[in-house]
Amino acid sequence: MSISTRRMLKIGAALLAFTLIAGLLWFANGLVGNPLSHLLANRAAKRYVAATYPHLDLELEKARYDFKSGGYYVHVKSPTSVDTHFTLRLSPWGELSYDDYEHRVADRFNTLERITGEYRKAVETILDGDDFPYRSYISYGEIAPYYEHKEFGPQYGVVQEELVLDKAYDVMELGKTAGHIVLYIEDEPVTVERAAEILLDIRRIMDKEKISFYAIDFVLNRPREDGKPDVNGPRVNVQDFLYEDIYEEGLVERVAEADRTLNEYYAEQDAKHR
Template sequence: MKKLLVILLIAALLVAIYFLSGFYGNPISSMLGKSKAEKFVQKNYSDEYKYEETKYDFKTSKYHHKFRAENSSDKHFTVSTNFWGKVKYDDYEIMKKGFHTFIRFEKELREITDPIIESNFDKSSLTYGFISSKIENYEGFPLDSKFSLDAIPKPLSIDLHVQDNDTSYVNLAKQFLKVEDMAIKNNLDLGIYSILITGNEDATDKSSVHAFYVPYDEWKESSGSVEELAAYLEEYSIKYDEENENK
């Protein structure tokens, strides 16, 4: 009886360890991976990169070991290892191309532009609004370079969602012109506009109107009047939705 109880307890412990390892990894694989990752970095890259931490991703069952150069904002990358400690991939080359610099620049851009948007749109109606650059533009940033608005790749784009009982294309056109005025006053070179208007939460009409990824140079040509711009945005939106319906 005692032997059976011991066997059941051991079995239960093993099952618990198995499930915990599935969610949190196991220390042996983590330490083995760390050791292999450090040797990999020393052999393939530079001694300036020092081990910082290890995180386990239960979705991929990989151990991600982070390395960073001292006194650097952008020189950091991850080496990923499997259960046996074998190096599967790393993102060193992505880092060298400027990805982390781009992400840092995007964050600093938001720190400047978020308050501008919030000061131009009532908080009760603003669902979200942000200005960014295309992620495809990340290559070519010198690592640890100083941020400036001029250094951000153009075109900048704005994504804006506001709530308003008026969900007409005329109101959408007014929002486009309002954003343009905001951009001009704050020296923001916005090249792509995406604006969505939905009915207020307490509105009986839950309709919406939108125009996504509209090039500034194109809609500006049709902005002789609010009505002209509204007609252009309606035509653009219908065409855009048809082209992207099955994507």
């Protein structure tokens, strides 16, 4: 083999190795980012927080890579304020692209999220408990936010922006005016009479367990032999059915009316989008 041939083979091998290394680096960068961009993101986040929130006691986590966007994000939180935590998003060059402090902290989204979590946990303890007498496939509770423009149902809930940062709320007291329960039950027969019976029992159970709520979304479906809910079969469906309306006298008629009204609303919405 001539010297020139050996030299060409060495050059080819070097180029192949370089290509493989570059490909691996490009692949790794797409998954975990690169050290320089991490450094730029961390520095930029520290400078931004120091300049924008000098009055707050804040701690910054290390920048993390978001492979979906190709950018970085930094979680920021206060060790002295349970509701003060937010996220910064930055480009690979350390430029800030988004700060959700206004939404999460100033507009009290975190506060609402915290009290909803407390309420949800209390509700799920009952609805998901071994003693709960019904088979459900969707069940949870929330402290409902107030919506100024609501297309269907009564207006109720807490005004998010009026919540007090870090305040220890009595969530069951809030539940009296803002508690919203969602419960999908599998049972037979699927009739308004059976739905009324179950709703009356749900109120009894919640009263016994001291779980307050203002309204409930309730669906009664027929169970299927394969263990899945028969979502395409007959159902009774009420939305934002008020706690104060769950009493025996005339309940069947109120459930029937609520089911009919909701079905009419769905039909109107479907017609608008055809």
